[in-house]
Amino acid sequence: MPEFKEFRVGELFGDEDFEAIKQAKSQGDIPNDENLNTSVPYIVQSNQNNMFSRRVNKAWLIEHNEPPVSGNRIALGVTLPAVSFQPEEFGASQVITIKSPKLNRYTGNYIVTAISKHLVDFSYGNKPGLKIYKNMKITLPVTTEGFPDWQYMSDYVxxxxxxxxxxxxxxxxxxxxxxxxSVRLTETDREVLYRHENAEFADFFINELFEVINTHSILKEDVVFGSGKVPYVTATEANNAVTAYIEYESNLMENGDCILIGGKTLVITYQYNNFFSNDSHNLALYWKLNGNLTKEMNLYFVSALQKSMHQKYTWGNSISKKKIAGDKVTIPIDVATGRPDTQLMEDYxxxxxxxxxxxxxxxxxxxxxxxxxxxxxxxxx
Incomplete structure (x- = not known):
């Protein structure tokens, strides 16, 4: 087992390794392109999906003076805490990248994991940035000489x-x-995919389908990580938003079997078990129509809600119980009844x-x- 030591990120990489990519003025105009031969991933400062937004046309980026950058880089959010490793060439908007011969898919992901542990400390009023990232201290394995052990990091991953x-x-x-x-698709599975692709979809107000409540607020400094068995849910996207398991006052516990929306980060998860919440801005959604939702039905709603909301809400315009009253979610319906086709959602x-x-x-x-x-x-x- 190696020794570990703290390093500033700025110690690990030279100034020339950091590159700031400005916000694209024409981001909304960049055409989508699903052809792998003519497109590149487009990376934005998001804490979801490894910061991947969509695939866009590479030639368009070059023609409009927003050329893609080479891969094998760490990407960091500028005003929103986000970090990822990008193995291939990509286009981007408003991110900071780190490019170094020390980085490959393995060492890059090790460093990304080390940085991600600190992102929970940021908020809209305490944004990250180039200077802050350079001064951020992360813990890494070291050689007997006290230098970062890049080989160990690579072998470990x-x-x-x-x-x-x-x-x-x-x-x-x-x-x-x-x-x-047994995980190979059957004809029945293919039929489900066909039914979903050809289903009728409709918009529903979220509060038609769910009772929406604000959770309690339990600050991190008031709890002891590992003190109990109840999930402590925060703004992190990792581990289904569960940061630790704790013991706390039972009257502040939230009922499980709900969809949880991070009020400031818009991280959306399904919480099966009862849990404690770190922020009263978080919204818990409980199904209020007839019948109960299965885990798969809830996960479908998680995806549908993310798709409906992720471009609308930001750190500067966060979601709230009042705002969500005007929001809709698009889901498949049973044409005969006009109700949500939850069975199709589960099967899908x-x-x-x-x-x-x-x-x-x-x-x-x-x-x-x-x-x-x-x-x-x-x-x-």
Whole structure:
């Protein structure tokens, strides 16, 4: 086990490694492009989806003096706390990037994880920026000489991915799949995808479907992480917004089986268990129509709400209980009744889950053999 030491991010990289990319004046005009040969990912300061917004036309960016930048970089939000590693060439708006020969997919993701632990400290009134990022202290493994151990970071992330391959079969079993073959799409699954693609959709006011309440507010400095078994939910996108498990006053506990919207960050999650909330700006949504929503139905709503809201609300214009009363969500409907087709929503999420797991299996199986040598060598020391 190596020793660890704090480093300023500015110590790890030279001034020439940092590049600020200004906000694109024409961001809304950039055409989408799903052709992988003519497009690049477009990265924005968002704490969702690895900061990925969409794929856009590369030639258009070049012609309009907003050329894409090379990949193998860390991307950081300028006015909104966000961090990601971008392995390929990308276009961007209002981000800071770090480009260095020290970075690859493994070391880059290690550094991103170390930085992300500090993002919860920022808010709209306490924004990050180039100087703040450079002075940010992160904890890294060091060599015997006291320098950052880049090789250890790389091997560590590779080992995590290799271990993840071994866990896939166990994960499949928890989802009810007996083996890899069982996550391949069946004709029934393809029929669900077809029905969803051709379904009728309608807009519903959110408060028609859900009772919306503000949660309690329990500050981080008032709790002891690891003191109990109840999730402590904050603004973080990681780990389904659960920062720790705590014990606290039971009268301040929120009921689970709800959708939670981060009032300041717009991180939207499904909370199955009862939980404690860090901020009274957070909104808990409880289904109020007949019947109960399954986990998959709730996850569909999470995705639909993100799609409906993510371009509307920002740090400077955060969501609230009053504002959400005027917001709508677009979902499939049962044409015969005009009501939300929650069964289709459930079936669709189950198929998407199978597709996602199948993709992960394929991706990580390709790496398994390459990583096995590293795992064996580490186990011999």
């Amino acid at each position: 590779k080992k995590i991915e290799a271990d993840y391959v071994k866990k896939i079969e166990a994960y499949l079993q928890t989802l009810g799949y007996s083996d890899v073959e 999420i189950k198929v998407i889950e199978k597709k996602t797991v199948a993709s992960l299996v394929t991706k990580f199986n390709k790496r398994s053999n390459a990583y096995q040598e590293i795992i064996n060598s580490q186990s011999n020391h």
